[in-house]
Amino acid sequence: MAKILAGVGTSHVPAIGAAIDLGKTQEPYWQPIFAGYEKSKQWLKEVDPDVVILVYNDHATAFALDVVPTFALGIADEYQPADEGWGPRPVPVVKGHSELSRHLGTSLIFDHFDMTIVNEMAVDHGLTVPLSLMCGQPEAWPFKVVPLCVNVVQYPPPTGARCFDLGKAIRKAVEAFDEDLKVVIFGTGGMSHQLHGERAGMINREWDNKFLDDLSADPQRLTQIPHVEYIRETGAEGVETVMWLIMRGALNEQVEEVHRHYHVPGSNTAVGHIILENR
């Protein structure tokens, strides 16, 4: 039987990907960000998952405004790193676990989640930066990926409660999958960021850290945070942190926080990161 062992929350700032690709990780600006992922890389090597379910959002790359799915689940055998305007990132192709994806898609639709099913899609920094942060620069990614792409660009994104429930349904589906697989789920995006308007650059360290605290202490509170609070307190684009609740919903009620990292700035945003193990 497949089993979800742990959840990872992490920002997916594009500039972090550029810093890695250009070999700048030891520069003074970037070093403190990457230092916070050293333990995580080791941890992930030890857990050695077969599959990562990677919750992220696309940033005007694979999807434009013509068709905007709330939840898009990839069921392909592989996903090419996208050309976001200056050539694709020099990272390995992302191998899918199509059988698990198809099983998830069927199970979720019967559980009344109105999934958009994607047979072919390029993946942008939202998906590949978390892989780089957690795995470094390997020849090939050390696990297969099930991409779950969430709309957080065109308001309204799904509510926190809906995201949490989707996580629960994902867990149920994974546990019904008839193959021994070690699965880790990533929730990505956030934390504080306002990327536009006269309020650009807003950061709310206190709010972000309370959110990180309550991922283990009181996730139910987090599911009740309305979008307007994310926007007001952490910036308009900070609402994408809602994706972490899909990750959290897929874990046990009780989890252990085994690592946390928080740093400002990562370009225009706060960089937040957490690892939660089921116990």
Next chain:
Amino acid sequence: MAKILAGVGTSHVPAIGAAIDLGKTQEPYWQPIFAGYEKSKQWLKEVDPDVVILVYNDHATAFALDVVPTFALGIADEYQPADEGWGPRPVPVVKGHSELSRHLGTSLIFDHFDMTIVNEMAVDHGLTVPLSLMCGQPEAWPFKVVPLCVNVVQYPPPTGARCFDLGKAIRKAVEAFDEDLKVVIFGTGGMSHQLHGERAGMINREWDNKFLDDLSADPQRLTQIPHVEYIRETGAEGVETVMWLIMRGALNEQVEEVHRHYHVPGSNTAVGHIILENR
């Protein structure tokens, strides 16, 4: 306040569109099909809706297999009739009610329906044939349209229960819209059809008519019909009749059947049609 007055169920066979466009409606093969819509055209003129919410499916036209949304809601100002391979149907452009659509989209996402939002989309026979059947060949369609496109091509479609609940959420949203609008909702597609394989051409008149009976008599039973029963009893593509349950869910518990029409064959399928008024 906007209000849903009635629901219409109808097949959307492409050959019916061709028969209209080629002026064949009085030919012996087609005449009995169109005769069943004479009363309907009159009825619709009398109801004179401002907006029709048109539930249909796309048939490998606007959507292919790369990205398959379960529920796609159009929020555009207009929708062009699609070129399905032999030029667009010679019918008027479909004018949207963008404000109502946007209101519906927001309300549905907050009500935990994971809508795909569509800003631009061509509409195929699934949407335009019901318009032709119900309105004939006017210079311009006499109402605005909110298109709701449902995946029934790639299994699994949404369940009947989910469709019914979506109908209820649509009704709630319509009734909260701050403008006096008369709204009618169409559920289209079906009834019996198996379009592929060695069992092509299967028709189940008895099952179809029981379904039509229970739209007013026992809609709850219909919401519990599993996909396998639609497929077994009415043909693999007959499962698209599930879309009628979105229409039914948007109506009162008690409805009056004011018209029914059933004819075999319409090309490869049964042609079913019903009009239900709220009371």
Next chain:
Amino acid sequence: MVTTKHDYDDIPGTYVFDFDKSHDGYHLNMFCMSLLKAENRKAFLADEAGYLQQFPMTQEQRQAVMDRDWLRMIQLGGNIYYTSKIGATDGRSFQYIAGKMCGMSQEDYAKMMLNGGRPADGNRSKSEWEGEKANG
């Protein structure tokens, strides 16, 4: 490859287009989708084998297309809403294709439909078909 059992496996002469079929037939169906454009239809008819090489389909799928083996296309992951675009390119009616898939001439198929279609009785499960043909 995990082989899942489905509640619809027992239905005869029916190939439910689920995610497994969609996965296997993806490039075959996307080839069909390309035929929505007139210039592609022309290019396909002018050089079928060459045109099909653009799509990473299996050779078996390409052969089924060139043979116009409508049933085989479905068995190999084709979806009828897609494969019927090949029929349209050939100028064939949908009833022609439907007839071919169930081993009937277009005339016999059309007659069956005029007589009320293929009955559900006798066509609900594979056991009803064992040793006999589809009940038309």
Next chain:
Amino acid sequence: MVTTKHDYDDIPGTYVFDFDKSHDGYHLNMFCMSLLKAENRKAFLADEAGYLQQFPMTQEQRQAVMDRDWLRMIQLGGNIYYTSKIGATDGRSFQYIAGKMCGMSQEDYAKMMLNGGRPADGNRSKSEWEGEKANG
């Protein structure tokens, strides 16, 4: 046009990209999307006004693009993930655009970020901004 009130209307310096904004900014944003391709970036830079004519945007939107008025683009329905593609086409960093939108030089903006970013205190509601500038 129905004007709806939103719970986020009171947040200062913030243009929530809701369906109304998305509707009004659709063609502006789809123009930006076209800049993902190198040949389109080249064509745009070679003849901005001509290139923009391909897209059914408002003249005001076209002018905001040609003026590189980053804040105005947002006010006219642009989304930052889209309009930043114009910045990338110009070879400008994201921080340059961000600074422009809040009336700061790139250097000052970068310094603000290094010092922990713009605080939430004083920037939560429009009433806090009345009569004064954004609290940076």
